[in-house]
Amino acid sequence: MRKNYIPHGTLLESRVSKDKNDRYLSEMHKRYLVWSKQNDELDSDVPEELKEKVKILNEYKNFVDNMPHKQQDKLPSSVMEEFLFYLFKDCPFQEFSQTWHLQGVAFCGIGLFEK
Numbered sequence: 001m002r003k004n005y006i007p008h009g010t011l012l013e014s015r016v017s018k019d020k021n022d023r024y025l026s027e028m029h030k031r032y033l034v035w036s037k038q039n040d041e042l043d044s045d046v047p048e049e050l051k052e053k054v055k056i057l058n059e060y061k062n063f064v065d066n067m068p069h070k071q072q073d074k075l076p077s078s079v080m081e082e083f084l085f086y087l088f089k090d091c092p093f094q095e096f097s098q099t100w101h102l103q104g105v106a107f108c109g110i111g112l113f114e115k
Contacts, residue, residue: 005085008078009036015075024067028075035060039086057083 009032016022016029038056042049061079069075 006082008082011078031063044087044090
């Protein structure tokens with residue numbers, strides 16, 4: 001399922017293939033592969049693993065934000081897009097009612113930080 005929704009990874013790989021000599025993109029791609037693998041292995045349904053997902057997101061996002069890029073570049077925002085997939089990929093799908101069915105994924109995160 002993961003391979004179907006990787007907007008940041010797809011965009012980054014496209015950029016790297018166009019400019020193989022860009023050391024910034026090369027370093028970003030290396031870090032992306034680590035970040036992506038870590039996200040695949042962590043389960044958002046486990047509180048400690050969810051905290052780790054947020055921690056590695058912050059580390060990777062800070063790295064991407066501090067890289068030199070054009071003002072209109074979509075790389076920084078695509079990190080968040082892809083993270084949302086990683087965040088909700090482990091949520092069980094439930095059909096609450098026909099009205100809620102369309103919003104199921106949005107509700108699966110409710111109460112993640114309740115004690």
